[in-house]
Amino acid sequence: MSRPRKKRRVRFVPKIRYFVPHKVPEGLIKENVLKIEELEALRLRDIEGLDQENCAIKMNISRQTYQRVLSEARRKIVDSLINGKAIRIEGGNFDLHFGKVLCTECNNNWFESYDNFIKIGRGNFKCPNCKSNRIICLDKKGYKYCKNRKCRNCCQNYNYQQSSD
Numbered sequence: 548m549s550r551p552r553k554k555r556r557v558r559f560v561p562k563i564r565y566f567v568p569h570k571v572p573e574g575l576i577k578e579n580v581l582k583i584e585e586l587e588a589l590r591l592r593d594i595e596g597l598d599q600e601n602c603a604i605k606m607n608i609s610r611q612t613y614q615r616v617l618s619e620a621r622r623k624i625v626d627s628l629i630n631g632k633a634i635r636i637e638g639g640n641f642d643l644h645f646g647k648v649l650c651t652e653c654n655n656n657w658f659e660s661y662d663n664f665i666k667i668g669r670g671n672f673k674c675p676n677c678k679s680n681r682i683i684c685l686d687k688k689g690y691k692y693c694k695n696r697k698c699r700n701c702c703q704n705y706n707y708q709q710s711s712d
Contacts, residue, residue, distance in 0.1 A: 553607070553608060553612075554607075554640050554642045555584035555587065555606045555607065555616070555640060555642070556608075556641070556644045557583055557587045557606070557641040557643055557644060558587065558643075558644045558645070559586075559587060559660070561636055564635065564637060565633065565634070565635050566627075566633060567633045568631045571631055577630070577632045577633070578632055578634065579623040579632050579634055579635070580623075580635050580636075580637060581623050581624070581635070581636045582636075582637075582638050582641075583636065583637070583638065583641050584606065584639045584641045585616055585617075585619060585623070586620065586636055587606060587641070588606065588613060588616045589620050589624075591605055591606070599613060599617075643658075644661050646658065646661055646664065647659075647684070648667060648683065648684050649683055649685055650676060650679055650681060651679075651683060652677050652679035652681050653676050653677040655674055655675070655676040659672075667682045667683075668684075
């Protein structure tokens with residue numbers, strides 16, 4: 548019996564998930580399906596500029612697995628560009644790496660990447676609704692003053708809670 552596949556950690560899901568080549572008749576369009584984790588591998592390496600080891604750490608997979616995911620993503624992209632195929636972004640084996648945050652000014656709440664929690668904790672992140680920087684993270688049940696281990700060093704909630712204990 549084989550070991551179950553480990554889920555890849557993803558911090559970005561695109562809003563636009565379908566790209567079609569220009570001037571190809573609709574009935575003749577073939578497509579490649581790019582998995583969400585393959586897009587994440589491309590984003591980390593080519594947009595964020597991280598090395599292979601750091602990309603693998605961020606995705607919570609081995610370097611060898613990361614390299615396989617990246618190679619497959621690049622193969623699909625190049626095949627689409629060379630052969631005029633559409634690209635559909637969907638599916639895969641991944642976990643979204645987001646946490647819930649709340650703006651204390653306008654009570655707007657949303658899910659944000661854990662990568663931004665340090666910016667949030669330092670007051671360097673703005674609410675998309677009211678542009679305030681008074682943002683706190685919430686625990687998994689949506690309660691204020693979380694004890695999330697990932698943001699203990701910087702979270703306004705955690706620091707507030709510690710000083711008031």
